[in-house]
Amino acid sequence: MLLQSAVPAATxxxxxxxxxxxxxxxxxxxxxxxYKLNPFVTLVVVSLVLGVAVGMPMSTVVKSFETGVGNTLxxxxxxxxxxxxxxxxxxxxxxxxRIAHTLIEAFGEKRVHxxxxxxxxxxxxxxxxxVGFVLLVPIAFxxxxxxxxxxxxxxxxxAAGLSVVHGLVPPHPAxxxxxxxxxxxxxxxxxxxxxxxxxxxxxxxxxxxxLVSRYVVPDPNNPLMEEMVEQGKPRDLPGFGIxxxxxxxxxxxxxxxxxxxxxxxxxxxxxxxxxxxxxxxSRC
Numbered sequence: 001m002l003l004q005s006a007v008p009a010a011t012x013x014x015x016x017x018x019x020x021x022x023x024x025x026x027x028x029x030x031x032x033x034x035y036k037l038n039p040f041v042t043l044v045v046v047s048l049v050l051g052v053a054v055g056m057p058m059s060t061v062v063k064s065f066e067t068g069v070g071n072t073l074x075x076x077x078x079x080x081x082x083x084x085x086x087x088x089x090x091x092x093x094x095x096x097x098r099i100a101h102t103l104i105e106a107f108g109e110k111r112v113h114x115x116x117x118x119x120x121x122x123x124x125x126x127x128x129x130x131v132g133f134v135l136l137v138p139i140a141f142x143x144x145x146x147x148x149x150x151x152x153x154x155x156x157x158x159a160a161g162l163s164v165v166h167g168l169v170p171p172h173p174a175x176x177x178x179x180x181x182x183x184x185x186x187x188x189x190x191x192x193x194x195x196x197x198x199x200x201x202x203x204x205x206x207x208x209x210x211l212v213s214r215y216v217v218p219d220p221n222n223p224l225m226e227e228m229v230e231q232g233k234p235r236d237l238p239g240f241g242i243x244x245x246x247x248x249x250x251x252x253x254x255x256x257x258x259x260x261x262x263x264x265x266x267x268x269x270x271x272x273x274x275x276x277x278x279x280x281x282s283r284c
Contacts, residue, residue: 024050095243096135117205120161129166153213160205168193
């Protein structure tokens, strides 16, 4: 994606090019996950090595990399920056805690695992996975201790909800890059992401969490739990309505923008159809 340029005849093409790309992706994952290298630096190095390996001239590699990075960041940089600001506001104000407490009370203790999955799905919309995890882990520990349930029972639904929304639902970067790469309609993307994501989060979260909690039982005397419970104690929190409105506003605006594009295309099609030669002759 980051290497965008006209491919000279001497470069590697066809199935061999796909093989090189697959090796590059595997190298990225191994270097970042196994050796803990900086993701951005690793991405730069692997992209440049891939360009040279497939036969691109060095000058073309650098220009292609600059073009690819610029095109990619040009579509998502503003959204990511605004989303980061919104996530910071929610973390500092206690909005995540307010949503968690309200939904857990609404679902009840018997369905607390479903409550945690719903909380994670909602809270994960404006924040990255890591930020949402840090925000919700103290709440998960507090809920587990208060209800006397297994931490796995509430922790897996939380992680599943955050993972699904981070990977599928705009305005997260991965989904936005896919929208830009395929020129997809962002409104339809959000609708399909929710259609696929909600059942996925339900199966990977509450359903799987309830099953695995029967066999995986963490030690209840965990010093980390006491520390997390201390962090998760209630404080002065904003209202549930204003918090939910703030979180869902970006998604609502994207859906509204997609609906406006569809309406504009329909109006243009009707205008063209009305002014066609056949239509004009029939009016005459």
